[in-house]
Amino acid sequence: MANLKLTDVSKTYGGSVEVLKDIDLDIQQGELIVFVGPSGCGKSTLLRMIAGLEKISGGTLEIDGQVVNDVPPAQRGIAMVFQSYALYPHMTVRENMSFALKIAKKPQAEIDEAVERAAKMLQLDQYLDRLPKALSGGQRQRVAIGRSIVRDPKVYLFDEPLSNLDAALRVATRIEIAQLKEKMPESTMIYVTHDQVEAMTLASRIVVLANKGIAQVGTPLELYETPNSEFVAQFIGSPAMNLLPGEIIETGAQTKVKLADGGVAISNVPTNADDLGMQVNVGVRPEDFVSATDDFIFHGTVQITEALGEVTLLYFQEVNGNPVIGKLQGIHSGLRGTDVRLTADPAKVHLFANGTSLLYR
Amino acid sequence: MSPVLQGILTILIGVGGCIAYFYGSNLILDKLIFPARNDDHGRNINRATMVRPWLFLFPALFALSLYLIYPVIGSFIRSLYNRSGDTFIGLGNYVQMFSEDGFRTAFLNNVLWALVVPAAATFFGLLVAQLTDRLRWGNIAKSLIFMPMAISFVGASLIWKFVYANDPDIGIINAVRDYFGMAPIDVLQIPFWNNFFLMVILVWIQTGFAMVILSAALRGIPEETVEAAIIDGANPFQIFFKIKVPQIKGTIVVVWTTITILVLKVFDIVYAMTGGNFATEILPSYMMDFMFRDDGRATAVAFVIMLIVLPVMIWNIRQARSEMR
Numbered sequence: 001m002a003n004l005k006l007t008d009v010s011k012t013y014g015g016s017v018e019v020l021k022d023i024d025l026d027i028q029q030g031e032l033i034v035f036v037g038p039s040g041c042g043k044s045t046l047l048r049m050i051a052g053l054e055k056i057s058g059g060t061l062e063i064d065g066q067v068v069n070d071v072p073p074a075q076r077g078i079a080m081v082f083q084s085y086a087l088y089p090h091m092t093v094r095e096n097m098s099f100a101l102k103i104a105k106k107p108q109a110e111i112d113e114a115v116e117r118a119a120k121m122l123q124l125d126q127y128l129d130r131l132p133k134a135l136s137g138g139q140r141q142r143v144a145i146g147r148s149i150v151r152d153p154k155v156y157l158f159d160e161p162l163s164n165l166d167a168a169l170r171v172a173t174r175i176e177i178a179q180l181k182e183k184m185p186e187s188t189m190i191y192v193t194h195d196q197v198e199a200m201t202l203a204s205r206i207v208v209l210a211n212k213g214i215a216q217v218g219t220p221l222e223l224y225e226t227p228n229s230e231f232v233a234q235f236i237g238s239p240a241m242n243l244l245p246g247e248i249i250e251t252g253a254q255t256k257v258k259l260a261d262g263g264v265a266i267s268n269v270p271t272n273a274d275d276l277g278m279q280v281n282v283g284v285r286p287e288d289f290v291s292a293t294d295d296f297i298f299h300g301t302v303q304i305t306e307a308l309g310e311v312t313l314l315y316f317q318e319v320n321g322n323p324v325i326g327k328l329q330g331i332h333s334g335l336r337g338t339d340v341r342l343t344a345d346p347a348k349v350h351l352f353a354n355g356t357s358l359l360y361r
Numbered sequence: 362m363s364p365v366l367q368g369i370l371t372i373l374i375g376v377g378g379c380i381a382y383f384y385g386s387n388l389i390l391d392k393l394i395f396p397a398r399n400d401d402h403g404r405n406i407n408r409a410t411m412v413r414p415w416l417f418l419f420p421a422l423f424a425l426s427l428y429l430i431y432p433v434i435g436s437f438i439r440s441l442y443n444r445s446g447d448t449f450i451g452l453g454n455y456v457q458m459f460s461e462d463g464f465r466t467a468f469l470n471n472v473l474w475a476l477v478v479p480a481a482a483t484f485f486g487l488l489v490a491q492l493t494d495r496l497r498w499g500n501i502a503k504s505l506i507f508m509p510m511a512i513s514f515v516g517a518s519l520i521w522k523f524v525y526a527n528d529p530d531i532g533i534i535n536a537v538r539d540y541f542g543m544a545p546i547d548v549l550q551i552p553f554w555n556n557f558f559l560m561v562i563l564v565w566i567q568t569g570f571a572m573v574i575l576s577a578a579l580r581g582i583p584e585e586t587v588e589a590a591i592i593d594g595a596n597p598f599q600i601f602f603k604i605k606v607p608q609i610k611g612t613i614v615v616v617w618t619t620i621t622i623l624v625l626k627v628f629d630i631v632y633a634m635t636g637g638n639f640a641t642e643i644l645p646s647y648m649m650d651f652m653f654r655d656d657g658r659a660t661a662v663a664f665v666i667m668l669i670v671l672p673v674m675i676w677n678i679r680q681a682r683s684e685m686r
Contacts, residue, residue: 053588074594086585090607099603100593151593 002077002154002188003029004050008059011045019045021212023059032181032189034199036235037209044159046209047192051080051157063154074100076155079148083160085140087132093119093143094128100151118149121183122176138169145180158191162198178202196236200224208232228360230352233283239313239325242289243281243352244298251275254346255358257282261319265297267349269358280358283350286313286327292343298324299341307331314340379420386416433667440660454661464662466640467647470556471625474643477557479620481564483613486571490579491601503576507569514566514629521562522634525549550639559641562630567623571616578612579605611684618677625670644669 004027011020020042027033035043048054050061052073060067068076079100087096094115101111119125122142132140141161148156161177162170178201181189193199199206200220208215208223208231216223216232227233227241234240244263250256251271257280258264265282284297300316303323314326314335326342351358362370390412391397395405443450458464489506493499509517525548526532529539534548548558582605590604606613628645635641637650648662 051592053591073592078592080589080592082585082589084583084585086583086589088586088589088604088607090610099590099595103594103599147589147593 002064003027003062004155004188004190005062005065006050006059007062009046009049009056009061010058011042011049011054012057018212020049020209021058023214025207025214025217027188027190029188030185031204032191032202034203034206035190035192035209036194036196036199036206037215038235039194041209042212043192043194043209047080047157047159047190050155050190051078052076053080074103077153078155078157079151079153080157080159081141081144081148081161083163085132085144085164087140087143087147089132092129092131093124093135093146096132096143097147097150100147114150114152115146118146121149121180122146136169137165138173141165141173142176145177149184154188156187156189158189158193160192160194162193162195174198174201196238200236206236208235210235226357226359227350228357230281230283230355230357233350233352233357237285237287239286239327240322241283241285241350242298242319242324243283243322244319244324246280246282248275248278248280255351257351259297261298261300263297263299264295265344265349266346267351268346269349269351271351271358275358278353281352283352284344285348286325287311288344288348289326289328289342290344291328292341295343296341297343297349299339300324301339302335302337305332305336307333316340382420383417387413390416436660436663440657440664442657444655444657446656450657454657455665458658458661458665463642464647467642467644470641471643473556474560474563474624475621478560478563478567478624479617481560482567482620483571483575483617485564485568486573486616487575487606487613489568489572490576491605494576494579503572506572509566510569512566514563514627515633517562517566518630518633521565525558549635549641552640555635555639555641559630559634562634563624563627567620571620574612574616575609578609582608611680614680615677615684618673618680621673622670622677625666625673 004025006023006025009020009023010018012018023046035046037043045054049056052068052071056069061069063076063078088099091099097115097118098111101114115128116125119128122145124139124142124146127135127139127143132143135143141164144161158177162173165173174197181187181202191198191202203220205217206220206223207217210231215235216228218226220236223232223236227236230243234243244259244261244265246257246259246263246265248255248271249258251273253268253270255267255269255271255275256264257267259282265284267282271278282297289298298316302314302316304315306313306315309331310329312328312330312332312335314328314332316324316326318324326340390409395401395409395412397406397409439446440454441449441451443453489503493502496502512520523531524533527535527545527547529535529545532545535545538545549555551558586604586608587600590600595603626645628643628649631637631641631643631646632649637646642650644662644666648659648666651659651662653659
C-alpha cells in the first residue's frame with residue numbers, strides 16, 4: 001500500500017555497459033503498473049532494482065517517500081513472484097508460505113492465520129501439506145502468489161509470472177490475478193511481461209520500455225489510441241500498425257496526406273501551415289482498415305490470407321520492408337489474388353514524423 | 362622381452378581385443394544371426410536391438426562375477442577353515458575373533474573412523490564449496506584443495522609423518538610447541554587421540570572429493586529460490602542451511618556414504634603411520650596383520666568388513682539413483 005517514485009534511475013554493468021538510464025516514474029498507491037518492452041530492454045532489470053536484487057547505479061528509488069536505494073530487499077516492504085515460481089522444493093506449501101514470517105519471528109498463531117487466509121483466497125486449502133512437485137504449474141504459481149500475500153507487502157512485484165504456463169492456464173491465471181487485484185484494491189502492483197494481452201487487460205497504466213528508457217507511460221487505451229511514437233504504435237497492438245510514407249498536402253484541423261503509393265489519407269491530427277510538404281509516415285492499425293470504393297489510403301493485391309474465424313488477415317506487398325496487413329471482421333474467402341482498396345476513419349489515422357507522433361510535438 | 366615392450370603389447374592386445382570384441386560381435390549379430398533383409402527385415406532389427414545390450418554387457422558381467430562374486434563366496438568358505446586351510450572349523454575363526462581385545466579395539470576405532478571422517482570431509486567440502494563459489498580465485502583454491510586426491514594413501518602418510526615428526530625442525534606441531542618452550546611430543550603415541558591424528562590424513566585427502574561434488578550440486582540450485590529467500594528476509598546463514606543445504610541433501614548423503622565406504626577399506630594410513638601400534642588398529646589393518654599368515658582369520662575379518670559396508674553401499678546406490686531421477 002504505497003507510492004513509488006523513481007527519479008533519474010539508471011543501471012550500468014561493470015561501469016561501462018549501460019542498460020537503463022533516466023528512468024522517471026511515479027506510481028500511485030493501488031495502481032497495477034505493467035512494464036512491457038522487447039526482450040533485453042531492461043524491464044526485468046528495473047523490477048529487480050525495485051526489489052533490491054540488483055544495485056541501483058544512479059538516481060533514487062523512494063517507497064512511501066523514503067529513499068530505499070540501500071535498504072535490503074526484505075525491509076523494503078516488497079514481495080516478488082518469479083517466472084519460475086521459485087518455490088522452495090523441500091518445503092510443503094504451508095512451509096513455503098510461512099517461511100518469511102518464520103524468519104521474521106512472528107508468533108505462530110499469526111503465521112497460521114495469515115497462511116490460512118491466503119490459502120483460502122487462492123483456493124489452496126487442500127494443498128497446504130503437499131510438496132511443490134506434487135502440484136500443477138498453475139497451482140505452483142498460486143503458491144508463489146500466496147507466499148507474497150502472506151507477507152502483506154506494500155508493493156507486489158511480478159516478473160513474467162505467467163510465461164511458464166500453457167496457453168489455457170495462462171488465461172485462467174491472468175483472470176485470477178485480475179480478481180486478486182480487485183480483492184486488494186489498496187495494494188500496489190508492478191508486473192513485467194512481454195505479452196501485450198496481459199499488459200492490456202491487467203494494467204491500470206502501462207510503461208513501455210525501449211532504448212534504455214521509458215518510451216511512453218499511459219493507460220492501455222491511451223497507448224493504443226494515441227501512441228507517441230512509431231515504436232509504441234507498432235509495439236502495442238497485434239498485428240503491428242501499418243506505416244505508409246507520404247507527404248502533407250493540406251493542413252488544418254484535419255490533415256491530408258498524399259501517399260507515395262498514390263493513395264490519400266485524411267487524419268484528425270491537426271497541423272499548421274508550416275507543415276505543408278512535410279514527409280510523414282501515415283499509421284493505420286490493421287483492424288482500422290475498411291474496404292473503400294473510390295478514395296483509398298492503400299490499394300494492393302492480396303498475397304496471403306489467414307482466416308482466423310473471427311477475423312481474416314490480409315497480407316499485401318511490402319512497404320518499407322514490412323508487408324501491409326489488413327484485418328477484416330468475419331470470414332472472407334476468395335480474396336487471395338484480388339485487388340483491394342482500403343481506407344480508414346480519419347479519427348484512426350496516425351501521423352508520425354521522424355518516428356514521433358505529430359500529436360505529441 | 363623388455364618390460365616397456367611388454368606393457369605396450371599388453372595395452373595393444375587389451376584395447377585391440379575390446380574393439381575386436383564389440384565390433385565383431387555386433388557384426389555377427391547384425392549380419393549373420395538377425396540379418397536385416399527379406400521378409401523378417403523389421404522383426405530382425407527389433408530382435409537384434411533386444412540382444413545387443415546383453416552382448417555389450419557380457420564382458421563386464423563376466424569379469425564382475427569372476428573377480429567379485431566368486432571371491433566373496435570363496436572367502437566365506439575359506440573363513441570357515443583353520444590356519445592351514447585343511448580342517449573345517451565352522452565359525453571358529455569368528456568366535457575367536459570376537460573374543461579378542463585386538464579385534465574389539467579395531468572394531469571400535471573403525472566405528473570412530475566411520476563416524477568422524479565422512480562427517481568432517483563432507484562438512485569441510487561443503488564449506489569450501491560454498492565459500493569459493495563466488496570468488497574470482499575460487500577455482501585456484503579448489504584445485505589446491507582437490508590435489509591431495511591425486512596422492513596415494515601411503516604417499517600422504519609419508520607427508521604427514523613429517524608434519525607429526527618429533528623433531529621441531531621438521532614437524533609443525535612440535536615446531537609450535539618448541540616456540541612456546543614446550544617439550545616435543547609424538548602425537549601418534551597419545552592414546553585414543555592418536556586415532557584422530559590419523560583420521561586428519563584421510564579427511565585431508567577426501568575433502569577435495571566432497572568439495573567437487575558438492576560444488577556442482579550447489580551450482581545446480583535454482584538462483585531464484587535463493588533470491589526469493591533474500592526477499593523473504595533470510596540472512597546468509599539461513600539461506601545456506603534452510604534453502605541450499607536441504608536442496609542438495611541427496612548429494613550430501615551420496616558423498617557421505619561414498620566416503621564411509623572408503624573409510625572401511627583404507628588400511629594404508631594406519632599401516633604406514635603406526636603399523637597398528639598404540640591402539641590405532643582398524644579393521645582393514647587388523648586384517649592385514651593376519652593375511653598370508655592365517656588366511657582363515659584374515660578372510661573372517663574381510664567378511665565382517667563386507668557385512669558392515671553392504672548396507673551403507675545399498676543406501677548409497679539408492680540415493681545416487683534417486684538423485685538421477
